[in-house]
Amino acid sequence: MKDFTRVRRGAGKLVLYLMLTMAAIVMVFPLYTGVVTSFLGAENLSTYPPKVFPVELRWQNYVEATRQAPLLRFILNSFIQSSGVMISQLVFASLAAYAFAFLHFRGKQIVFLVFLSTMMIPWESTIIPNYLFIQRIGWDDTYMGLISPFMATAFGTFLLRQFFLNLPKDLHDAAIIDGCSNLRYLLTIVLPLSRPALGTLAVYSFLQTYNQYLWPLLITNQTNMRTVQIGIQMLQVFERESWQVVMAGVVTVMIPTLVLFIVANRQLIRGLTAGALKG
């Protein structure tokens, strides 16, 4: 019954596996060549045809990459920025989602629309005043400058609100009547029960921030404040033809997000499809 899409005939199966494998190769290929190249010596890189299979494992390229650009510092900066954004989004969104899900107040719908409207305003249309503002208060080249514009999140608020709404409402009423404060209810009941949703938001916001480009490009000038996505280009500028070193750097800065993808695949996919499910 269930197996309509299951293919029974051997030959048909083989063709499907062939198609699947070809599709997978196409999707993985750019990353794969990057990894292979990152281990090649310069002499193997310049030979023709291009090396598509790993012929050597030259770890020195990675040492060379971290020597030419402070990659570890860039990764640290990105971690601080991403963690800062992640933590503040978790706090801000939990609080707002709690108000939307459990508290009564007049004009809730209007406040909801205010939140929603921030998702409709493209970041680029406000970026010039934001850039000038951060410059004026002297937050360029600081972690506060990197983190502060992204502390509130309408998407995260809606995600958590949706989850909170599914928690038993009677429990809330009973707890409040028994004298439990709202803050304590949020901290001791709601948040522990909402770990899946919090995990989704955490992974999603960390990844989005780690991969950010335009904002850190604008507000960081000193090398030691650059984030990975900007800093990685130092290699490309300095060593235009040392592609093995550039690729070693690219692979290095990708490792945190690839690990995140592997260990938190489910949370990540839930976060990414959350917008789609609303239709």
Add this chain to the structure above:
Amino acid sequence: MELSLRRSTLARQRRRDLADWLRSLPYLAPSLIAFAIFVFIPLIRSVILSLYGTNPIGQMTTFVGLKYYRRLLTSPVYHNSLVVTLKFVLYTVPGVLIVSLILATLGNLRLKGISIYRIAFALTISISGATAALLFMFLYHPVIGVFNYLLSLVGISPIAWLIDTKWALFAVAVPRIWLQSGFATVVLLAGMQGISDELYEAARIDGAGFWQSWRHITFPLITPSLFFLLVVTTLSAFQTFTEVNVLTHGGPIDSTQVVVHEIYRNFYFNGQYGYASAQALVLFVIIMVLTIIQFGVIEKRVYYA
């Protein structure tokens, strides 16, 4: 008597509203304040800025009215950036939708080991625009790049991907299609897995083959996901910056100068904050109008289960 009663209930109601608000405000205030500082006030400041001339550090000096907007109407550089952006949308949006439809259809097959393939298809969701661009920059290398090598195998002479004005925009679009296909496949697969097996079973009893089932069951039932992707990929294509900045800086001869890169060049390098703000607001309006059109026109034809 009745009036004073009503007045007192009204007063009580108002007191209760106030109490509700005082209780709720601490929860809402952090987000509302952050939105005010980084979204709403900047949006208003953008509008004001677009009406003023500025000094090199972005302070408003002279009121110029609609001068910048008039300039937008006649500027060939700006018109070019709009055309380039539109082309970029036309490359990437159908590209992402077609690739992800194929990948999701394959990934939805019930075969042993399919989850490994699904992971391979979804891999790009963890990759950034900047690193994707660098990976492709190497593949585009005129001499040691794999793309030109593959072309040489079928007897096509090498292409200067990022230097040839005919190819540069396409070359910038490909990594974007690659990146977004992972995300799009995940979304479509989620949609496909929500389709009930009974529908397929009924179709099979009626003698429908794989292709017919796909055409008449799978495709109509994932139109909500496709619609969502259409909106998201179109909006993000209009906001493209990273790939252009890494691969071409808008060149050669502005052939990849998309709108956001044009805005960036105007305010960050040329210090034309007012003019760039006007451009940013036009982008805002374009995106708003597109969203409304997409929701209004296309959503009517989307099948919601």
